[in-house]
Amino acid sequence: MTPRPAAARPLLWAFAALTAVHLGALLAGATAVAHVTKPALMPVLACYVLARGGPALLAGALLFGCGGDTLLQIGGDTVFLLGMGSFAAGHVCYLLVFARQGGQNGAAPVRRGRTAGLAAGYGLLLAGTVALLWPDLPAELRIPVAGYSLLLTAMAFGALRAGLLAAAGGLLFLLSDTLIASGLAHWPQLPLPQFWIMLSYVAAQFALATGVLRAAAATAARTAPRPAPALPGAGVS
Structure with missing residues (x-):
């Protein structure tokens, strides 16, 4: 994708403004404003991603x-x-992005010795969350939520390939969706639960997108051909 730097900054400011308006509407109880701004957030961020190449x-x-x-x-x-299901399709897209980056990106790599421990930690987080939520979830949602949680956790673990910022985004996505699931299970909620859900969700998507962009930029800078060194006496007449 060809970068369009002139368009990227206005789109980033537009995303920041939309986020502020949406979160402010949630705090103020302005439901109509929140409903209008929520679907606009990710398309603007997607346009920013494309403008960045x-x-x-x-x-x-x-x-x-x-x-x-x-x-x-x-x-x-x-x-x-x-x-x-739509979110699940998004996680598949993220997994494909991370798989293409592999270990060849410019992000700080995770040491191989730590990979098994991290995988076990994410697995325990998944198992513990599903086990706690399972009895309180509506029966018809238990299997779909468990399957979705597995895919979400795989995405969060895969985000480690794109560096710490993307990994933080994956964890924030886990937090946001756990807050949603706890509401489905009728657990006690924080005051203004939608605000906290959206705050962690928007931060997650932005961190994931920015982390991938940074890793790709680092890869491009590292693999760009370097100018050939000047030969002794070159340019001397």
Whole structure:
């Protein structure tokens, strides 16, 4: 994707402004404003990614997030499952992005000796969360939520390939979706739960996108051909 630096900065400011308006609307209880701004967040961030020359799959992950954001506002179990499916498709896009980057990116690599320990930690986090939520989830949502949680955790673990910023984004996504699941299970909620869900979600998507862009930029800088050294006496007449 050809970078368009002149367009990137205004899009970033637009995303920041939309985020501020949306979160402010949640705090103020302005439901109509929150409903209008929520579906606009990820498309603007996707446009920013493309303006930075980011991969189309990364923009696709964000647009699938927009689909999930929109569907989850409608309500109802069937629509909720469709929204979860849209988010799941976004996680698949992220996993493909991370797989293409592999260990060849410019991000700080995770030492091989730590990989097994990290995988075990993410696995324990998944198992513990699902086990705690399972008895309190509606019966028809237990299997879909467990399957989605597995994919989400795989995405969060895969984000380690793109560096610490992307890894933080993966963990924030886990936090945001756990807050949603705890609401489905009718656990006690924080005051203004939608605010905390969206704050962690928007931060997650931004950290994931920015982390991938930084890793790609570092790779491009490292692999760019270097100018050939000048030969002794070159240019002397």
